[in-house]
Every structure is written in C-alpha cells, then in structure tokens.
Amino acid sequence: MPLRPARCYTQQEKPPYTRKEYIQGVPPPKITKYTMxxxxxxYRYAVKLIATTRCVIRHNALEAARVAxxxxxxxxxxxxxxxxxxxxxxxxxxxxxxxxAFAGADRLQDGMRLAFGKPIGVAAxxxxxxxxxxxxxxNEKDVENxxxxxxxxxxxxxxxYRIEVEELAVRNG
Numbered sequence: 019m020p021l022r023p024a025r026c027y028t029q030q031e032k033p034p035y036t037r038k039e040y041i042q043g044v045p046p047p048k049i050t051k052y053t054m055x056x057x058x059x060x061y062r063y064a065v066k067l068i069a070t071t072r073c074v075i076r077h078n079a080l081e082a083a084r085v086a087x088x089x090x091x092x093x094x095x096x097x098x099x100x101x102x103x104x105x106x107x108x109x110x111x112x113x114x115x116x117x118x119a120f121a122g123a124d125r126l127q128d129g130m131r132l133a134f135g136k137p138i139g140v141a142a143x144x145x146x147x148x149x150x151x152x153x154x155x156x157n158e159k160d161v162e163n164x165x166x167x168x169x170x171x172x173x174x175x176x177x178x179y180r181i182e183v184e185e186l187a188v189r190n191g
Contacts, residue, residue, distance in 0.1 A: 100154065
C-alpha cells in the first residue's frame with residue numbers, strides 16, 4: 019500500500035509519541051545525512067529556514083528538502099564553499115490503523131474504535147520559530163544562492179516558512 023498523502027499527517031491531534039520501546043518495528047528515518055558541505059570552513063553568514071506555523075514534517079519530506087537544497091548549493095556555490103545543516107530530527111512515531119476497503123464491499127470495515135495503530139514512519143514536530151535547516155556561506159553573492167536553495171527546499175515541506183539571513187561574528191586569528 020502506498021504512503022498516504024502528507025495532508026493526513028501535517029496537523030497533530032494527539033500528543034507526540036516518541037516511546038519507541040513500546041512500539042515494535044519503528045521504521046528508521048530516510049534522512050541519510052544531517053550535515054553536508056565543508057564543516058571546517060569559516061563562515062560569515064547563516065541563512066535559516068524557519069517555521070512560521072506548528073506542523074508535522076515527515077521524514078521523507080525532510081530528506082527531499084535536504085536533497086533539493088544540497089543539489090542546488092553544490093552546483094551554484096561549490097562543494098567546499100558552504101555548510102548545510104538539517105536541524106530537526108524526526109522523533110515522533112506516525113501510526114496508522116489500516117482499514118480494509120475492497121471492491122464489492124457495500125460498506126467499509128469499521129474496525130475497533132480508538133485503535134493504537136501500527137507504525138508507518140517517523141516525523142519531526144516543528145513549532146513557530148524553529149529552525150529547520152541552516153546554510154552557512156562566506157560571501158555576499160553566495161547568500162542569494164543559499165536563499166534560493168532554501169526556497170527550493172521549502173517547496174518540499176508542508177505549511178509555511180520564512181528565510182532569514184544572520185551575519186555571524188568572524189574571529190580574526
């Protein structure tokens with residue numbers, strides 16, 4: 019069975035569920051790396067993708083956003099001239115109580131009310147003001163490329179975000 023649409027999970031009705039010791043077989047997050055680029059560089063600017071609403075971001079949406087941002091940055095800025103960090107980690111276990119609906123049935127299976135459900139994935143819960151991704155760059159022209167990369171990443175995520183640029187204090191010597 020394919021994944022349900024993201025709209026099924028972007029709002030949270032229940033409290034976050036992170037107790038993996040009570041759930042057997044939680045699938046691992048699809049995110050392979052949380053940091054990309056050159057971590058040893060000295061950077062002057064931090065370009066941040068910040069959530070403006072409370073939402074639930076599935077792990078596959080975070081991975082798609084990371085891939086989109088990294089692909090744009092590595093071609094436009096160069097692999098050694100930026101440092102991309104995914105700040106949110108998917109802890110929240112998504113559960114689904116699967117119902118049977120098959121051809122020829124004159125009614126849907128009702129099932130048990132308030133069932134706990136089986137884990138189908140994990141998600142990160144973002145509150146307003148939370149940083150989702152941060153790109154560190156060194157010069158002014160790369161700030162525009164970092165903004166464009168985060169704009170492309172934002173299109174892969176649910177709900178609304180804003181992009182902020184922060185100038186970092188650079189230490190001499």
